[in-house]
Amino acid sequence: MNPGRRTLWALIALLTIPVFALCARASVRLGPIDLSINLTETPWQHVVSARLTMPVRPGPLTLYYPKWIPGEHSPAGPINELAGLEFFANGHRIPWVRDPVHLYSFHLVIPQNVHRLVIRLDYLSPVSGGSFTEGISATPHLVDFNWNEALLYPKGFPTRDLEYVPTLTIPKGWRFGTALTVASRHGSVIHFRPVPLNTLVDSPVITGSYFRQINLAPGNPVHRYLDIVADYPEALNLTRREIQDYRHLIVQESRMFHSHHYAAYHFLLTLSNHTSHFGLEHHQSSDDRTNADYFLNPEALLVGADLLPHEYTHSWNGKFRRPARLWQPNFQIPEQTGLLWVYEGLTQYWGDVMATRSEIWTPRDFREAIAMTAANMSHRPGRDWRPLQDTATAAPYLYYAPGFYATFRRSVDFYPEGELIWLEVDTKIRMLSHGTRSLNDFARLFFGMDNGSDVTRTYDMADVVRALKTVEPYHWGRFLRKRLDRVGHRAPLSGLRWGGWRLVYTAHPSPYTRAMQHLFHFQDLMFSIGFTVNAKGNVGDVLWMGPAFRAGLAPGMRIQAVDGASFKPQVLVRALVAAERSHDPLRLIVEDEGVYRT
Ligand SMILES: [Zn+2]
Structure with missing residues (x-):
């Protein structure tokens, strides 16, 4: 697209709008912004389609793509996944230009007699890599959707003063969980009640073919739900004891804080071996993603036990205060x-x-x-x-x-x-x-x-x-x-x-440490020889100035042999235990980019 030289200069001139103009604008309320999101192609094609209809006035307009996502504590708005951006006024396409300094800002000029702007955009949902919400969020069986990924908002307004009217279309037959309030539903099309933009971005949706909702506060007028989507149906099988534990969690947090700061709370739990894994707090929900066998493998629950308690605590510490x-x-x-x-x-x-x-x-x-x-x-x-x-x-x-x-x-x-x-x-x-x-x-x-x-x-x-x-x-x-x-x-x-305790190091890992090593497939030798290594001999990290570091070991090397024997984690551990009673040095053959060293 070529916006033409004259339009470009007009757009660049926008960068010098005096501050008082922005302040004056901030006092004006904008009408509701319709946001329609289509997730029907997301499970297979990894594309989220969005359409916004926004009230505008003729003249220059700057629109933002959200950059600092609350809870992620970084400028992590996934702008590289934004594509297919198009603007229409009265059926005609109008040009845009990105701000040369603030790269999450888009400038355009609204023609005379135009009072509604239609925006079309796509979010390319990641297929590999990425951290937190920028990581993989869609599989053939589920989609985790954060609204900030597929919207723009106008400059000059606090986000709490911008009202969005969200509509979501999900794959046929799928169910969903979110803290947003449903206004009406027609098949796979869900209309939510209007919300301020800050609440919308704070209210993700999980949807999937395998879905379960568990009431964690039965009989309580303030509802708390555990909403789960998963790779396969067996993953949803919590025991009665586990459900009881999460009900205890609700009771214990209420006892500690003597308050709640939500109309209803939803744990949005994704159990998948394909999505990224993390927890992200929201005021009235949390986006919690972990292994598919979380409730099937006792070691997974042992290591990840704090996931839901941590994110729920954030409703008070982080969101309310x-x-x-x-x-x-x-x-x-x-x-x-x-x-x-x-x-x-x-x-x-x-x-x-x-x-x-x-x-x-x-x-x-x-x-x-x-x-x-x-x-x-x-x-x-x-x-x-x-x-x-x-x-x-x-x-x-x-x-x-x-x-x-x-x-x-x-x-x-x-x-x-x-x-x-x-x-x-x-x-x-x-x-x-x-x-x-x-x-x-x-x-x-x-x-x-x-x-x-x-x-x-x-x-x-x-x-x-x-x-x-x-x-x-x-x-x-x-x-x-x-x-x-x-x-x-x-x-x-x-x-x-x-508290009456002291830290002790022994040669026998605790069940917690063993579970960590099983789950993440590594041997943690940080507190003895000073490095971590996986089952193939790849060195993960090396303790700075520790014994292995001083002997020349570095992250990224691969251990080929231990005291003359082919590398296996158990061979290394046996050699370490033996070295405790010996004055002979431990001999490792390592490979670094095709070069071998002892
Ligand atoms: Zn946290």
């Missing part, structure tokens, strides 16, 4: 992630606590998981240069950082190390108050207001410290900043000691 600089009025303004050690670190802690209180985990499972976290954070030489605070500040990039040399680079450590810090806070409150108070009191104080409201309340560090001091007087500001800002110190393990 959110760090002020993480909340933005639209999806184009960068989020500042410095308080993610509260948003994610505390949720990581409570997610594990809730998995245990609801009896998905036994107390022993909890201790083994915490021990693994403590051991991992105790092997982070990167803390010599990078304070924990910086892992939160740099989160938008760290989520996508390569996995090698993670012990030196550090990763999104504000999750696991944040959990250890909140364990310290919890045990410290219990000690100082002689067991009369705990972090439960902080939960009630900080999150237990505005019952029933889903309007976000923001906070900053001073609010967190003030609330902690209200629960238990102590110099919490200093306590927390020391752990966040220091370099060259050991991992924060006092919470284990204050």
